[in-house]
Amino acid sequence: MTEETDVDADYGFEPAVSATGAPAAQPAARLNRGAGASWGRRPRRSAVRRKLSALAIMVGALAAMGGAYAAFATSSGAQESSTSAQQITAGQQLYQVSCITCHGANLQGIKNQGPSLIGVGGAAVYFQVSTGRMPLAAQGAYAARKEAKYDEAQTEQLAAFVENVGGGPKIPTGELRGGSATIAAGGSLFRLNCASCHGTTGKGAPLSAGKIAPSLNEATDKQFYTAMLSGPESMPVFSDQEITPAQKRxxxxYVQALRSSADPGGAGVDRIGPVSEAIVIWAGGVGVLMIAILWIGARVR
Ligand code: HEC
Ligand code: HEC
Incomplete structure (x- = not known):
């Protein structure tokens, strides 16, 4: 196998391919350019090998994009598995650092500081922490949406801990958005159950006593779902008996379609849209470009 030795360096991008752990791409990616084979008269075999190697590189590139996509997909938590003891312990540690002063050592709540968290479930914790409402910065401040302090994994750890102690609705998993055929039904349900507070376009509206129902332009699918399950602040809880999981989806x-379609005139630049989708589109576009570049490069040789 001496002929398959010294050629890795010819592909500047080879480390990127192998770093993704797509070993299948490696052997074929090496060209037969070993001892004595001159550029002018290469054995026929090498032409075939070149084609094979180009193919292998493309497969490797595709695998790389797939891996990157999978990393995004799982980090967005679409289907996290059941909670582990490790998660609960990690969640307890986070809780003791930033929640215990207001919600108490046993989640029992502390008078004038924070309510009991017994029975609120992982769903409530997910909603509050992922929308940045918790940990509350200062007592008495309206718990508005702000940048989340904890990442997705830490949020799930906190949820696991609270759920383990007090039970309650779990963080939903799987696909949380209905297909396009369900949008019309979703619209009627929205007008019936949500529009009175959030407005028919989901723009948000003032409520009594200086409170507001916020705009629905920023929430992710999972935040929508957990908002309905937990009923933050003056929002009612919409249990699975009142609004079934299919209806929630x-x-x-509906809301996500409304958000992406309606921008009646003017520059809607601040409605940048779901970032996760942009990342997927961006990653996909770069993937196609990379493949095109590799393909052209392989043909020129
Ligand atoms: C400064 C005090 C304070 C801190 C710190 C704090 N909270 Fe809260 N929390 C509150 C108050 C007050 C409310 C009720 C107000 C509201 O819902 O907006 C609340 C509400 C909640 C709710 C909603 C309960 C329900 O019935 O739906 C959850 C869940 C929650 N907190 C979790 C947490 C977690 C997790 C942390 C730590 C990461 C945390 N909180 C840190 C004061 C605090
Ligand atoms: C009685 C009024 C009321 C109704 C009805 C209501 N909400 Fe809310 N909603 C609120 C309030 C108030 C908040 C803010 C809670 C907070 O800040 O803790 C909120 C927050 C939310 C959020 C979080 C927004 C964000 O970006 O942080 C979502 C999502 C949401 N509601 C969805 C819904 C959906 C879907 C329905 C119908 C099924 C609904 N709401 C019905 C009052 C309401």
Whole structure:
């Protein structure tokens, strides 16, 4: 196998391919350019090998994009598995650092500081922490949406801990947005159950006593779902008996469609849209470009 030795360096990008752990791409990616084979008269074999190697590189590149996509997809938590003891312990540690002063050592709540968290479930914790409402910065401040302090994994750890102690609705998993066929039904449900506070376009509206129902332009599918399950502040809880999981998914489909379609005139630049989708589109576009570049490069040789 001496002929397959010294050629790695010819592909500047080879480390990127192998770093993704796509070993299948490696052997074939090496060209037969070993001892004595001159550029002018290479054995026929090498032409075939070149084609094979180009193919292998493309497969490797595709695998790389797939891996990157999978990393995004799982980090967005679409289907996290059941909670582990490790998660609970990690969540307890986070809780003791930033929640215990207001919610108490046993989640029992502390008078004038924070309510009991017994029975609120992982869903409430997910909603509050992922929308940046918790940990509350200062007592008495309206818990508005702000940048989340904890990442997705830490949020799930906190949720696991609170759920383990007090039970309650879990963080939903799987696909949370209904298909396009459910949008119309979702619209009726939205007008019936949500529009009175959030407005027919989801723009948000003032409520009594200086409170507001916020705009629905920023929430992710999972935040919608957990908002309905937990009923933050003056929002009612919409249990699975009142609004079934399928109906919840259709409401989410409706609101997200509303958000991406309606921008009646003017520059809607601040409505940048779901970032996760932009990342996927961006990654996909770069992937196609990379493949095109590799393909052209392989043909020129
Ligand atoms: C400065 C005090 C304070 C801190 C710190 C704090 N909270 Fe809260 N929390 C509150 C108050 C007050 C409320 C009720 C107000 C509201 O819902 O907006 C609340 C509400 C909640 C709720 C909603 C309960 C329900 O019935 O739906 C959850 C869940 C929650 N907090 C979790 C946490 C977690 C997790 C942390 C730590 C990461 C945390 N909180 C840190 C004061 C605090
Ligand atoms: C009685 C009024 C009321 C109704 C009805 C209501 N909400 Fe809310 N909603 C609120 C309030 C108030 C908040 C803010 C809670 C907070 O800040 O803790 C909120 C927050 C939310 C959020 C979080 C927004 C964000 O970006 O942080 C979502 C999502 C949401 N509601 C969805 C819904 C959906 C879907 C329905 C119908 C199924 C609904 N709401 C019905 C009052 C309401």
């Amino acid at each position: 259709s409401i989410i489909a």
